[in-house]
Amino acid sequence: MNGFRRFAAMAATYGFLGLMAFLSVFPFIWMVLGATNSSIDIIKGKLLPGAAFATNVGNFFTLVNVPLVFWNSAKIAILATVLTLAVSSLAGYGFEMFRSRRRERVYRAMLLTLMIPFAALMIPLFIMMGKAGLINTHLAVVLPSIGSAFVIFYFRQSTKAFPSELRDAAKVDGLKEWQIFLFIYVPVMRSTYAAAFVIVFMTAWNNYLWPLIVLQTNETKTITLVVSSLASAYYPDYGVVMVGTILATLPTLAVFFFMQRQFVQGMLGSVK
């Protein structure tokens, strides 16, 4: 009886997990199958692999300057990630390490900015970029993202687990604050950095609204903008759109799989 109950519980668990896994994976499967079918077959809802993959890839590469578009996306994502990690981890470190009377007030004000939807900031930000002469530059895409309240919050929370004894010991040994940060803090917080890297890279790679507003020419466009433009034609070629979507997904997939272990560690709390 007991065995049966355990079996039933297992079956229910696996059934539920299987269903959830199917729901998460199905769109990907459908995307991959779609890339092998013609647009008409996709509309008809065909769920079997087709023979149009080469045609779709060929069409995508003739319609889109793929190397340029990928270079644009990669440049923005990598630049944004490196700068965000540098600036926001410093801020998170600072918020936790240095005590002052106004610290919490500033910190809370910063967290409040998370509540402001981006659409409300868009026009002032756009005017700012216009005055700085940065419209249609990749710098204009990167700059607003590097002081990220969320990443600062994440680093501050993780820094709470950073043993202050380490810092004190380093101080006794005569390290300056920047040396402590660079040589003690950064290596210890490796997995926090890794997790933040995955999050920030994905956000930057998939970022859509702001690049759309600020980038003006075909030469500066990112892969997300190009796929969106393909998908909104009066008669979109869904096969080509699927090829574009797969290509746009690959880098984030690669980053995630490559850093999965560190990501999970970072999420669980990085300091051992």
Next chain:
Amino acid sequence: MDIQARAYLPRIAGLALAGASFLGVTAAQAKEITIWCWDPNFNVAIMKEAGARYTKTHPDVTFNIVDFAKLDVEQKLQTGLSSGTADALPDIVLIEDYGAQKYLQSFPGAFAPLSGTVDYSGFAPYKVELMTLDGQVYGMPFDSGVTGLYYRKDYLEAAGFKPEDMQDLTWDRFIEIGKQVEEKTGKKMMGLDPNDAGLVRIIMQSAGQWYFDKEGKPNIANNAALKAALETIGKIMQANIYKPANGWSDWVGTFTSGDVATVVTGVWITGTVKAQPDQSGNWGVAPIPALSIDGATHASNLGGSSWYVLESSEEKAEAIDFLNEIYAKDIDFYQKILQDRGAVGSLLAARGGAAYEAADPFFGGEKVWQNFSDWLAKVPSVNYGIFTNEADLAVTAQLPAVTQGTPVDEVLQAIEAEVSAQIQ
């Protein structure tokens, strides 16, 4: 003196040379016209063709055609105009006709009036009307969504109807024919998506009315054409002569699969209809059915867009001249875009060209393009106003009530209330 002259001469010569080369550079400096539009296979490709034609006669003008998704073009235009950052805007932008008045009225002075330059008498009047504000005409009319009744000759013949029987129908007669078609062939008369108000818009405009009157005030509760349009759709549903469709692709599937006998929509569907080679020779095109109320016609429109020049553009003069030379005068250009892209422009004189005069074997040798051009000139002018999209949503929300047999007057009241609430 001699020494001084020798010292100065090279400098003066240098200055003169520099000046000359500076002037020379200015004279030969290429002007680049930036254009935003949205469909790589349609308006983007067509604008590239137009640009190539203009560059042939004006080698100093080049084109930078940027394609974004349609909603993205609107979003970028809105942001650029709201922020007042002029260098963030293109020289020419494509705007959907239903939204034209929204931009013209919300951003006065943002778009260049073309009334003095372009001869608008050559265009379909309804296209000119929708881009007119306070007596000034802005924009260059582009593609039209003039409507037609596409019908399957084979199915209708099996039900006992000849092509002559399909001309100049009323909607009541159309429903009557639909019942007989289903009786004799088992096919439904048309595909209908209950969440798409497109057919309502077609029928309403065919009788010269819109959600808004000439002053832009809501015209719903007492709108005879809208009332008749909703009644017509109610009758179609009651007679059950339609195949329900869920979304655009599904609706397209109703006729590409051969499940329905007719399609009532804009001329831009022609390419999709013709994409089924096995149906060649089986299709005909007639004027759409008319309502039985005052002002009813057999011509209407669904969709369409036009080009607008930004007032702040540095290349304004070139941009206007370009649009005028190609879109208002080049008949051959209109043949090319009809042949290559299936685009029906709004310039009435284009009908005289070879592509428009050609008989189409797919439609059994009918001169469909000439017919569409005839109907194009007859599309009633209405004021699309600022809130067409909002009104459309309200109509869509109330369509199920029509299906369930709620009195149409009550439905109209509900739509009017919803629209008034939205636009205040």
